[in-house]
Amino acid sequence: MAFLGVLALVATACGTQDDRPAGPTRSVPHAMGTAQVGVDAQRVVVLDTGELDSVLALGVTPVGTVSADEATGPQSYLGQQAAQIGQVGTIQSPNLEAIAALQPDLILSNAVRHRDIFQQLQGIAPTVFSQSVGKSWQQNLLLAGDALGKRAEAERILAGYRGKADEVGAAFGDPARTEVSMVRFMSGGVRLYGAGSFIGTVLADVGLGRPPIARTDRTFVEVGREEIAKADGDLLFYAGYGEDGRARQAELSAGPLWQRLTAVTRGAAHPVDDDLWYLGIGPLAADRVLDELRSYAPGTRD
Template sequence: MTRTRTRTFRPRSATAVALALAGGLVLAACGSGGTGGSGGSAGTAGTSTHTMDTAMGRVKVPDHPRRVVVLDTAELDSAITLGVRPVGSTHADVKSGFLDYLPRDKVAGIKDVGAMLSPDLEAIAALKPDLILTSKIRHGDKYQQLSAIAPTVMTESTGYPWKANFQVHADALGRQAEARKVVAAYTAHTKQVVAALGGPAKAAATDVDTVRFVEGADIRIYGRKNYIGTILTDLGVGRPAVVDKAKDGFSYDVSPERIDLANADVLFHATYGDPAKAKETQTTSSGLWKNLTAVKNGKSFAVDDQLWFQGIGYTAAGKILDELRADLAR
């Protein structure tokens, strides 16, 4: 990450914000300038800054931002993990708003700025942030509007590169030292889980599969190049051959009639949306499902979709490792 120290960071003016959002948005709540309210802002003149290389080019950000807005679940996990409470965040497509696995006291007071795929730009601007975190794959089309509100740091994608993205988030937040401690703790945690499973050889001899039932889509047998796949790789557990058929390494999608391809020693499955519409009900009541090795041996475990597939960060990973240890060591 290229970092160039500079000085005199100045917030975006209300005029710049209005120009960027012209096309229908009226920023009535922007006030006169981008400095913070009574709580102060790291975006005041004279605050030191550094320049980062991002998916959208070089961006100057404050060294210690105080009013951060995050626009996806991975960025929210990163901020909370690093001890930063954002002033605003989008919500996931869940009833609870922010994902349930996040500590309630850590997300209390965070302003909801809309759905993840359609953030409310007026609400974001009204918070007068000095930093916005998201990814190009989610909000690249809104970069100009967002960067007119505040310095916007985008990673290229989400999911599989979550560890590299975390380092970008830490750099943007000025929390590199905290990030090193988080990574070290995660590494130690994985070693503890492997030891609990009987060591590397025994872990590698156990084939583990992950299946996600998704409303409006086929059933996903997850490959190696996704968030949960990286955690399983870190543990060194075995994976069934089907995962190597995954498109771009992400997932191999099947109908209920092909669920036998998910056969493994241990199976973890989650559901996004209505179980009936996601074909979970149909699939798990079928003979093919009941004949899977993991199901017959009592090694099939239903897990929380929010935690295993939507969280995407070190706080989620720590909880997933605890569940893997409990279930795989049975």
């Protein structure tokens, strides 16, 4: 596609999609209205990590995706499933020209990240937005299923996930008696993740308890280094986001306040993959997290 043609395409802010796509379509209600999506849509571009996880779980390999930041590619836990997908910028800054050049017939994202560029995106291809991210990952999977004509498969995936979550909970005996703390080191501080997050929903579906500070519908609560005692739990899982986050993790986890946490002194504080536990936000990640959680149930570890 010629450069000027691409610029013209991304500058178009179409209010309707009546003349696109050619051929049969399905109406897909979503956060920004209703999209007319071709029933044989195959060239899919996804603009967030949850959408990437979801479409791969549904058996579709997108032609384009974004990375969490400029230094990384798709989530590492996806491995070869995502290795050959074209890169179209970052979550914060999708490259509209690169998206248009891929000639997609469907774009998937969410209003939290990309509300401001929705008009430009739907000027490129039918665009379906979920309302939110994180806690809503199961509803977002169903929406992706609607857009791709794979609703029944999305429902089957979720039924399997819920059954597996029940099995993992049973491995803990009375899971509510085990309080699980989720700690994420960022460049600017420390986040303790609550019920309003992807990982919070997985822990809730297993039936695990949460420490007092995590019993919130918020995605996370920021704490300072002097408040690190609030991160304690019967089980504690921690990760660092990016190089700066991992540097902060190394610094604070070597300090006396962290070392005095009960979970640390009992050997119940464990590093986890940030890509998987915090960025995955979809059924493939949830399934892997359940496998890892099961390995921490009583009697399963030496």
